[in-house]
Amino acid sequence: MNMHRLWEIIEGTPLTGGVFTPENVLLSLLLAFVLGQVIAWVYYITHTGLSYSRTYVQSLVLVTIVVAMVMAVIGDNIIRAFGLMGALAIIRFRNVVKDTRDIVFIFCALVVGMAAGSQRYAIAILGAITLCLIALYLYATGFGTHQPHNGFLRFSFPGHIGPKHPIPAILKRFCGSFTLISAQDSGFGSAEVEYAYQLMVRSAAKNEQMLTELEKVEGIANVSLTMQEQLLEV
Numbered sequence: 719m720n721m722h723r724l725w726e727i728i729e730g731t732p733l734t735g736g737v738f739t740p741e742n743v744l745l746s747l748l749l750a751f752v753l754g755q756v757i758a759w760v761y762y763i764t765h766t767g768l769s770y771s772r773t774y775v776q777s778l779v780l781v782t783i784v785v786a787m788v789m790a791v792i793g794d795n796i797i798r799a800f801g802l803m804g805a806l807a808i809i810r811f812r813n814v815v816k817d818t819r820d821i822v823f824i825f826c827a828l829v830v831g832m833a834a835g836s837q838r839y840a841i842a843i844l845g846a847i848t849l850c851l852i853a854l855y856l857y858a859t860g861f862g863t864h865q866p867h868n869g870f871l872r873f874s875f876p877g878h879i880g881p882k883h884p885i886p887a888i889l890k891r892f893c894g895s896f897t898l899i900s901a902q903d904s905g906f907g908s909a910e911v912e913y914a915y916q917l918m919v920r921s922a923a924k925n926e927q928m929l930t931e932l933e934k935v936e937g938i939a940n941v942s943l944t945m946q947e948q949l950l951e952v
Contacts, residue, residue, distance in 0.1 A: 746786050746789075746834045746836075746837060747787060750785070750831050753830050753834065753842055754780070754781070754782030754827060754830070756846055757823060757830065757850065758776070760850040760853050762775055763857070764856070774820065778823055778827045779827075781831065782831040783831065785827070785831025786831040786835030789831070789832050789834075789835025789836045829845065868916070869916075869925075870944045870945075871889075871896075871942070871943050872940070872941075872942045872943075873912075874911065874940045875911055875913060875935075875939070876909040876937050878911075885932065888931045888932055891928075892921075892924055892931075894920050897915065898915055899916055900912070900913070901913050925945075929941055
């Protein structure tokens with residue numbers, strides 16, 4: 719059995735596309751719904767940061783179904799395709815997608831919906847599974863992560879902090895490197911100075927221990943640590 723024949727058996731329709739009967743259209747929409755949920759779940763599992771949106775995850779499912787329906791409406795009619803393109807060109811979206819990864823998932827949902835709607839079932843299934851497996855692999859391995867433990871430390875302290883002060887000694891124990899970004903007087907005649915440090919912590923699991931050690935220093939107040947991967951892009 720050659721590869722071409724095997725592919726036709728997997729698809730259940732010829733490679734040139736099938737007849738758009740109600741049963742086939744319903745199957746396409748159901749497949750788009752299932753694969754859209756798979757894509758949405760993988761996005762949900764692998765998402766990091768604070769910019770999570772439930773509506774975006776739901777949109778991944780809905781856009782897959784809508785595109786499948788669009789492909790069923792178009793069928794093999796080129797005139798209908800141009801008419802639908804003109805109608806869709808009127809739609810304007812106000813939300814700006816800031817993360818390029820989100821755009822990739824939207825594009826994947828579109829393509830999977832096109833494949834399901836045009837009854838290329840094997841392409842839709844294999845494409846969705848392949849993308850999801852790759853996304854899970856990239857998430858599990860942390861591929862592309864650069865200095866994942868960068869942190870930003872802020873606190874107030876009365877007076878100057880010298881090289882032999884306990885605070886730099888504590889930072890040396892828990893951080894590979896640290897840099898003083900700013901030291902600003904709080905004003906209003908107070909001796910309090912607002913310090914800001916950029917840190918490269920050795921182990922994020924020891925952040926609480928580092929904060930506990932810092933809070934033991936006499937005079938220190940308003941200690942705040944923010945890890946880089948927790949920052950919300952604006």
